[in-house]
Amino acid sequence: MPDQQLIENLIPEELCPDSVIKQLTRESALNNRRMKLREVVELLNAKVVSGEDQLNAEVEFAFASDLMSDVLTLETDNLLLLTGLANLQTIRTAEMSDINKIIFVRRKKATDEMIKLAADNDMILIECDYSMFKTSGMLFGSGLKPVY
Amino acid sequence: MHFEFQIEGGNFSKAGAASSQLKKILKQLNVDVRVIKRVVVALYEAEVNIVAHAWEGIIYIDIDTEKIEMKLVDKGPGIADIELAMQQGYSTASQEVREMGFGAGMGLPNIKNNSDLLKITSEVGTGTTVAMTVYLNS
Numbered sequence A: 001m002p003d004q005q006l007i008e009n010l011i012p013e014e015l016c017p018d019s020v021i022k023q024l025t026r027e028s029a030l031n032n033r034r035m036k037l038r039e040v041v042e043l044l045n046a047k048v049v050s051g052e053d054q055l056n057a058e059v060e061f062a063f064a065s066d067l068m069s070d071v072l073t074l075e076t077d078n079l080l081l082l083t084g085l086a087n088l089q090t091i092r093t094a095e096m097s098d099i100n101k102i103i104f105v106r107r108k109k110a111t112d113e114m115i116k117l118a119a120d121n122d123m124i125l126i127e128c129d130y131s132m133f134k135t136s137g138m139l140f141g142s143g144l145k146p147v148y
Numbered sequence B: 001m002h003f004e005f006q007i008e009g010g011n012f013s014k015a016g017a018a019s020s021q022l023k024k025i026l027k028q029l030n031v032d033v034r035v036i037k038r039v040v041v042a043l044y045e046a047e048v049n050i051v052a053h054a055w056e057g058i059i060y061i062d063i064d065t066e067k068i069e070m071k072l073v074d075k076g077p078g079i080a081d082i083e084l085a086m087q088q089g090y091s092t093a094s095q096e097v098r099e100m101g102f103g104a105g106m107g108l109p110n111i112k113n114n115s116d117l118l119k120i121t122s123e124v125g126t127g128t129t130v131a132m133t134v135y136l137n138s
């Protein structure tokens, strides 16, 4: 890791032991973590139902909510939305909020109508069997950041 | 440029169609993406409010080189206390509306947040008019 090399060159071993540097580097790596959607799908054992061509896209922030009123107040770009609300307004809300990555948790399924609207807006839709808590926890643990 | 859209109260499958159209128009006009987001979030909240709380409505949109003006005129129950309705968390939304992911009482405050000018007038038993303006260089 280049970060670690840099720190080692700057700080002599007697002032700052290797173990501390490793810990700091690991934290900074986690802090700058982005995930490819392909990794997200693998981690969650999930299924892509629309927008397969976007699996190489990267994501840094995620937000979990069933409340579209909440989603509409967000200002972060390039957000992954986790939701248990699977209806047309989920897709509409994402469209208005410039969100194009959605994971449906709790075994909720996207309807054909939702898939069509998502495709019109170049979105990727992912279905996941885990609960909101488990899904969020796994992604948070992998370094995805909260919006607030 | 002038556009008009009809809104049906209660029809959640169509809610957002007007906002979606406007978004496409603004993209074609090469409006800044941050401005587009403010405009369509504000319009979508107001559009969903007609679907959720009123019987029917018309959206009038005027775009010039400086600003986007949107006026939503609905026939519906009206709002008795607009100041109260503007407060975050105040909602009279039905169970059905809540099941659609709305009804947190956040829409009107969010419209205020995303628009440069906002004026709401209402007559109980007749309807509500929401007029909002977003400046293109805001």
Ligand SMILES: Nc1ncnc2c1ncn2[C@@H]1O[C@H](COP(=O)(O)OP(=O)(O)OP(=O)(O)O)[C@@H](O)[C@H]1O
Residues within 6 Å of the ligand: A069, B045, B049, B050, B052, B053, B054, B074, B076, B077, B078, B079, B085, B086, B090, B091, B092, B093, B101, B102, B103, B104, B105, B106, B107, B108, B109, B128
């Ligand atoms: N067009 C309207 N006609 C009648 N009442 C309205 C209208 N718009 C808003 N209201 C009233 O104002 C309240 C607050 O509106 P607001 O948009 O802030 O919240 P909401 O629609 O209830 O929930 P959310 O917007 O978070 O989904 C509504 O619950 C409703 O009582």
Ligand SMILES: [Mg+2]
Residues within 6 Å of the ligand: B045, B048, B049, B102, B103, B106, B107, B108
């Ligand atoms: Mg509302």
